Amino acid sequence: MTQIAPVAHSLQPRASSSKESEKPDIQMPVAPSGSESIPVAFDSAYTWNYDVERADLRQLYEKSKELQWNSRTYLPWDTNVDPEAENTPDSFIPIFGTPLWDRLDKKRELPKLRQFATSYMLSNFLHGEQGALLATSQIVQAVPNIDAKLYAATQVMDEARHVEAYDRYLRDKVQATFPISPYLRTLLDQILQERRWDMKYLGMQILVEGLALAAFGFIAQTSQEPLLREIVKMIMQDEARHVAFGVLSLKGVYDDMTAGELRDREEFIVEASRLMYDRFLMQEVWEQMGMPTAECVEIARTSESMRLFRSLLFSKIVPNTKRLGLLTPAVRKGFEELGVLHYESWDASA
Numbered sequence: 001m002t003q004i005a006p007v008a009h010s011l012q013p014r015a016s017s018s019k020e021s022e023k024p025d026i027q028m029p030v031a032p033s034g035s036e037s038i039p040v041a042f043d044s045a046y047t048w049n050y051d052v053e054r055a056d057l058r059q060l061y062e063k064s065k066e067l068q069w070n071s072r073t074y075l076p077w078d079t080n081v082d083p084e085a086e087n088t089p090d091s092f093i094p095i096f097g098t099p100l101w102d103r104l105d106k107k108r109e110l111p112k113l114r115q116f117a118t119s120y121m122l123s124n125f126l127h128g129e130q131g132a133l134l135a136t137s138q139i140v141q142a143v144p145n146i147d148a149k150l151y152a153a154t155q156v157m158d159e160a161r162h163v164e165a166y167d168r169y170l171r172d173k174v175q176a177t178f179p180i181s182p183y184l185r186t187l188l189d190q191i192l193q194e195r196r197w198d199m200k201y202l203g204m205q206i207l208v209e210g211l212a213l214a215a216f217g218f219i220a221q222t223s224q225e226p227l228l229r230e231i232v233k234m235i236m237q238d239e240a241r242h243v244a245f246g247v248l249s250l251k252g253v254y255d256d257m258t259a260g261e262l263r264d265r266e267e268f269i270v271e272a273s274r275l276m277y278d279r280f281l282m283q284e285v286w287e288q289m290g291m292p293t294a295e296c297v298e299i300a301r302t303s304e305s306m307r308l309f310r311s312l313l314f315s316k317i318v319p320n321t322k323r324l325g326l327l328t329p330a331v332r333k334g335f336e337e338l339g340v341l342h343y344e345s346w347d348a349s350a
């Protein structure tokens with residue numbers, strides 16, 4: 001199994017000049033292109049029992065068929081978007097209010113930083129959506145139950161629509177796309193290469209989708225840009241169903257697992273959570289801007305507003321982990337280290 005380790009980021013600050021005129025032009029990120037294959041191996045399950053075994057999943061399947069929407073015709077794509085405007089309050093950019101922020105050239109650098117910060121966040125949503133597209137198509141195959149197969153098939157379609165919408169927004173409106181964060185890539189590879197179907201669910205439906213749902217909710221509440229708000233609003237309706245699918249499917253699965261089997265799940269949750277947490281330090285944005293990356297990452301890691309933001313991302317994951325009976329002492333410790341354990345008493349559906 002090929003495991004992709006997170007790429008170490010260059011922490012060398014670029015040579016900077018005190019004279020404004022000598023500063024090099026800010027380059028646009030190079031959009032990812034081409035395709036890439038990774039080897040996967042897991043058991044594909046036929047099921048010869050077509051009876052309804054799980055009425056709750058059938059109900060979700062019915063709901064999913066009724067709530068399909070067309071991203072091309074439903075969304076107001078003719079909205080004008082200025083990618084360099086303050087579409088999301090500047091205060092959510094990690095270095096906001098620091099001396100580094102004060103030194104930004106407000107005409108040349110600040111608009112680019114806004115564009116890159118938006119692009120970076122949405123690019124990783126786009127790549128995450130593709131990961132979800134691949135993972136749910138695997139779930140269709142791997143899960144041994146017809147109700148889950150039928151539902152998962154509708155989710156594959158949902159994810160295709162999400163890929164389409166984010167790609168179009170990035171391409172036409174933000175006009176910049178970043179490659180996938182190495183942290184997210186590592187996590188997606190692990191989920192796709194995992195043999196055990198419950199781990200695919202756990203990784204994608206509970207962890208990645210749980211975080212996406214919280215992050216999309218954050219955008220829906222803070223963005224001033226109407227098209228993006230509409231996109232995330234539509235996608236969130238789908239994602240809420242996807243998380244529900246994960247919770248319903250995994251309910252009871254961990255009740256009589258052996259300590260050894262459970263340990264694998266615990267380690268997976270803690271490692272995946274760490275990868276997702278690190279993904280929001282925006283290394284690639286600082287590099288692209290020619291800013292001192294190590295310093296910016298440190299600010300993103302420690303600033304109070306960013307800690308709040310990153311911890312908010314776990315507001316669905318922690319209560320759902322608990323609902324599945326997986327908030328064991330080891331997982332509890334991992335969440336505590338990330339500063340997100342306090343969400344254990346939250347209502348995941350809120």
Ligand SMILES: [Fe+2]
Nearest residue numbers: 129132159162
């Ligand atoms: Fe999605």
Ligand SMILES: [Fe+2]
Nearest residue numbers: 132209239242
């Ligand atoms: Fe999803």
